[in-house]
Amino acid sequence: MxxxxxxGCKSVQGLDELRKRRREYETALRKARREQQxxxxxxxRDEPDDxxxxxxxxxxxxxxxxxxxxxxxxxxxxxxxxxxxxxxxxxxxxxxxxxxxxxxxxxxxxxxxxxxxxxxxxxxxxxxxxxxxxxxxxxxxxxxxxxxxxxxxxxxxxxxxxxxxxxxxxxxxxxGDATRNQLLLQGLIPALSLCAQSPHTAVLEALGYALSQLLQSKEASEKIIPLVLESGLVQEIFRLLRLDSEERVGAAVEFAWCLHYIVCSQVNNTLLISQGIVPKLSLLLSDLSAIVSKSTALDMELLICPLVRCVGNLLAEVDSMGNRLQIHDGRLLAALFVFMRRYRAEHPFLLPECLWALNNLTAEDPVVSSAVLHYNLLPALLELLFHSTEVTLLVLTVLCNIADLGPAYSQHLRQKNILPCVVRALGGTDVRVTHRSLEIMVILFKNCPDIVEEFISLFGVQILEPYKDHLELQQQVQTIWNRCQS
Structure with missing residues (x-):
């Protein structure tokens, strides 16, 4: 960095180069967080190494x-x-x-x-x-x-x-934990909380870095995150996540990962949910979707990634608390589709992140699933079906969620020409994709009995033939086979 x-007037070119190198270095570090902590x-430093x-x-x-x-x-x-x-x-x-x-x-x-x-x-x-x-x-x-x-x-x-x-x-x-224990006893958390009040972007980015280092330690769940939650730092993190200039993106990225480490620790997500973290994230992601629709701000995808992960991790717990109304205003759903469309080619790592959140949004939720159908988002989803194995599995899972809500939903999926796509996925080489495709077919056959003829006309029976004796798929294959023979 x-x-x-x-x-001075002679060093402007050198300064631009140093800034460029710093930006490239920080971007590389942030990109490494996409797959692991x-x-x-x-x-x-103030001078080049050479x-x-x-x-x-x-x-x-x-x-x-x-x-x-x-x-x-x-x-x-x-x-x-x-x-x-x-x-x-x-x-x-x-x-x-x-x-x-x-x-x-x-x-x-x-x-x-x-x-x-x-x-x-x-x-x-x-x-x-x-x-x-x-x-x-x-x-x-x-x-x-x-x-x-x-x-x-x-x-x-x-x-x-x-x-x-x-x-x-x-x-x-x-x-090491001995060093962190010493720092905690010396008042590390209150000192970091004080820095959150700084008006200087460079200080805030450094704070985000130091805090993210702390939150990734092996004893974070037991010793550190409870102190962070008690200190009010999470509220400060939310405040600092809001962008008022492109210069703040770097700091926002650091704080987004801090929030991710807190959420994925599952120390007290019930408290965070009760404090309205899900609607706050929905609003933030909605604002970011508006920004990325109008510009190509540098590193914005690296900010979106941890925030979408936070939402994906929290949604299941929102469901278990019976508080689904927090996600029924449609902003989060719209933002996820904006991100998938905007970054599909340039930053495809965001697709699984968004689809995982979408999976948790639609699971046993007729309101969100109806919105996917009502706002004609299904074609955009089907376009991703064969993007990669991971993406295909997640798309099929979302389709399963919608179809499983009943005959009306299954009929709507059928009218949107989902069957040829699922039949094509049945013939893939990955057994997980085949398994998920069979799950959808079983649901569709149950909810739309007259779909059998269409399935046969698409050579579905011939595609099923190689899987009749496959131990993992045998039961589902037999169920569909019996429907076709009756």
Missing amino acids: WRRRKV LISKRLL DEHFQDLQCLSEDQIDHIIKDLRHGPAERLESLITLRRYLQSNDVRLMFIRVEGSMQVLIGLFTCSFAEVQMEAARCLHELSQSDDPSVSKACLPATSYLLTYLSGNNPDFTELCLYTLGNIIVE
């Missing part, structure tokens, strides 16, 4: 490090220059290890981090940030005495300094 504080370390004066970072000896540490004890000007030198060399993990082995090195650095000279303090913070990049446990352990100060400084007035402290904390958080 790259950022440069000062830009992501714990990673972030790097905030600084011409520090291309060889392996040449520093312990004696030289000792000399730098002695220089750090001098006046503010000498300290600042020595800190800049140290920070650049700390880009090397070998130098990080040598640095912490020098007696008193961390005490000196933390002393400068807590001094009253702003420039010295900032440069010391950058050195700590470089140390936090290390995956070596000894380096992480050496950083622990700084955590209480990092938390204290989150309430400061310098947004650049706060941002740096947040990213450093986010890197340290992943170093």
Whole structure:
């Protein structure tokens, strides 16, 4: 991640390049979250790695490090220059290890981090940030005495300094449950809640990163998420998810994943549902669908993905609580179809996310299923039927949900020419697709007895022939076979 504080007229081109590199790096990290939770370390630097004066970072000896540490004890000007030198060399993990082995090195650095000279303090913070990049446990352990100060400084007035402290904390958080326990005891959650009030986008994005690191820890469900729920941070997350500019997309993405980790933990989704999380998400997704219909905002799909996952996970629990009225205003249904149409070609990973939510929307719900039919959304659904195996299975599941609601729904599906599509799916190579197709056929045969002739005319009987002795499909095949013979 790259950022440069000062830009002269000769460095504008370089700044644009750094911004581009930072955007590409962050986008790559967010995309990795599509398939799995992501714990990673972030790097905030002011200069490119290829600084011409520090291309060889392996040449520093312990004696030289000792000399730098002695220089750090001098006046503010000498300290600042020595800190800049140290920070650049700390880009090397070998130098990080040598640095912490020098007696008193961390005490000196933390002393400068807590001094009253702003420039010295900032440069010391950058050195700590470089140390936090290390995956070596000894380096992480050496950083622990700084955590209480990092938390204290989150309430400061310098947004650049706060941002740096947040990213450093986010890197340290992943170093083990003992480290996280120490941070929690030192007041990590209240400190993060305070940062949520910041008006600065960069601070909010750093907050989202640090919080997402915390929420992905192995003990999050037991120790951390209950504290987050009690702190009121979830309400802050909702507030920060609303976009008022394209610059806020990065921060919104981070907070969307934070919400996803909270929801998928199932610690207290009943509480979240009672607080109206589902209609709030429906409204948010509806607003996002309006945005993506009019523009191609960068990374918007990476914001939509975790939010749709949240909805998909919550809908089953909404159903179990008997509170389906929360989803009957139609906005969520419309938004899902907008996303599928908009991102089908460019970002197909969103299709299964939207279809899973649609599956949970339509399951045993005549209101939503009627809306799918009334607003003529079925053709858009059938267009996806053979997109991929995963998508095909989900489309067939949604069709099953609708057909299973009774004869009127099955007849409507039949009138929309669903049968040729299902018969085609029957002949596929994936047994799961065949199984789901057979489920639909059994329902259609039950609800629309006269559909048998149409099935026979489409060579359905011949397609069934190879599956007569298939153990997993035998019962359903026999049911359909008997209908065709009667």
